Amino acid sequence: MENVNRSSPENWVSSRSPVTEAGQLVVLVTSGGKRFLFQLQPGQYFHTHLGSLPHNDLIGLPMGTTVHSQIGHAMLLLEPSLADLMTRVRRTTQIIYPKDANYIVHKLNLRSGSHVIEAGTGSGALTLALAWSVAPAGMVYTYEVRAENFNTAAENLRRAGLQPFVKQYQESIRDGFHQRGVDAVFLDVRMPWHYLEHVRTALRPGGFFTSLVPTTNQVTELLIGLEASGFADIEVEELLVRRYKPVPDRLRPDDEMVGHTGFIISARPIVDPSDPKRWLSQERKRYEARKEVEAIIAEEEERRAAERDAGGKKYPRMPLPG
Numbered sequence: 001m002e003n004v005n006r007s008s009p010e011n012w013v014s015s016r017s018p019v020t021e022a023g024q025l026v027v028l029v030t031s032g033g034k035r036f037l038f039q040l041q042p043g044q045y046f047h048t049h050l051g052s053l054p055h056n057d058l059i060g061l062p063m064g065t066t067v068h069s070q071i072g073h074a075m076l077l078l079e080p081s082l083a084d085l086m087t088r089v090r091r092t093t094q095i096i097y098p099k100d101a102n103y104i105v106h107k108l109n110l111r112s113g114s115h116v117i118e119a120g121t122g123s124g125a126l127t128l129a130l131a132w133s134v135a136p137a138g139m140v141y142t143y144e145v146r147a148e149n150f151n152t153a154a155e156n157l158r159r160a161g162l163q164p165f166v167k168q169y170q171e172s173i174r175d176g177f178h179q180r181g182v183d184a185v186f187l188d189v190r191m192p193w194h195y196l197e198h199v200r201t202a203l204r205p206g207g208f209f210t211s212l213v214p215t216t217n218q219v220t221e222l223l224i225g226l227e228a229s230g231f232a233d234i235e236v237e238e239l240l241v242r243r244y245k246p247v248p249d250r251l252r253p254d255d256e257m258v259g260h261t262g263f264i265i266s267a268r269p270i271v272d273p274s275d276p277k278r279w280l281s282q283e284r285k286r287y288e289a290r291k292e293v294e295a296i297i298a299e300e301e302e303r304r305a306a307e308r309d310a311g312g313k314k315y316p317r318m319p320l321p322g
């Protein structure tokens with residue numbers, strides 16, 4: 001087994017040059033709001049329906065410069081954000097979007113130097129956000145069973161320059177992970193509850209677990225699994241983001257919004273899960289107590305009904321608990 005190496009030799013320097021350089025990723029934004037992400041390569045041309053531009057004319061400019069295609073269309077030259085990188089990955093799977101990714105990073109408590117396991121890698125959109133957060137001193141260990149997705153993710157990571165902070169494994173997590181003592185584990189697979197023992201084994205005490213699933217049925221299965229596998233501090237959340245039309249005099253929400261992406265479930269492993277019921281949520285404990293009272297009442301009702309049938313004492317019905 002591989003114990004995580006906490007002294008990373010990587011000396012990652014993201015480009016903070018005052019002007020663009022060959023090899024750098026840039027975004028061109030059209031006046032209509034379309035965004036194009038590409039790498040600056042001397043001698044190459046950028047082509048759109050709004051005309052073309054030689055990359056050579058874009059090298060050596062400050063980010064934020066307005067440039068013009070050969071037919072006169074203005075475009076804004078920008079440094080790509082993490083959201084630009086994530087939403088413009090080549091895709092062979094459904095991906096996690098920045099809305100959820102940034103909250104997942106927060107729930108996993110990641111920072112530079114963290115070691116985090118992810119499965120499945122998919123197209124690597126979330127992997128980009130994880131690597132971005134743990135660089136330059138940390139590491140992402142990501143597992144993907146399908147070769148096609150493994151290769152797509154490798155290419156997306158290479159293009160974003162984040163490959164040094166990611167170890168990819170082309171294998172199923174069915175038999176567990178190669179790491180021990182990691183800070184966090186994230187699962188984006190169809191049945192995450194099948195792998196909770198592996199998660200516990202890989203996490204350091206006090207580590208962070210998060211998963212994203214699209215349906216409530218999966219949330220139910222995962223909650224049952226987490227309670228049974230010695231996890232506490234369980235939370236289920238969903239993010240709804242409402243964008244606004246940025247018009248100062250007529251500020252109002254967009255007409256449409258993304259209705260649903262997924263549910264984010266988070267939990268922490270209990271080192272000594274001898275009495276895991278103690279750590280059930282307050283809502284869960286109240287529900288259990290109510291179920292117990294209901295069972296006692298049902299039993300008493302049954303006893304009295306039997307007595308009545310036998311011609312015995314008449315009782316008023318018992319009130320149900322409020």
Ligand SMILES: C[S@@+](CC[C@H](N)C(=O)[O-])C[C@H]1O[C@@H](n2cnc3c(N)ncnc32)[C@H](O)[C@@H]1O
Pocket residue numbers: 093094095096097119120121122123124125126127143144145146149171172173174188189190
């Ligand atoms: C929805 S995709 C993940 C998308 C990814 N989070 C992203 O943002 O691009 C789920 C991936 O999990 C992979 N997968 C499913 N079961 C797996 C397993 N047992 N071990 C490893 N990978 C698995 C699938 O092949 C698929 O690529």
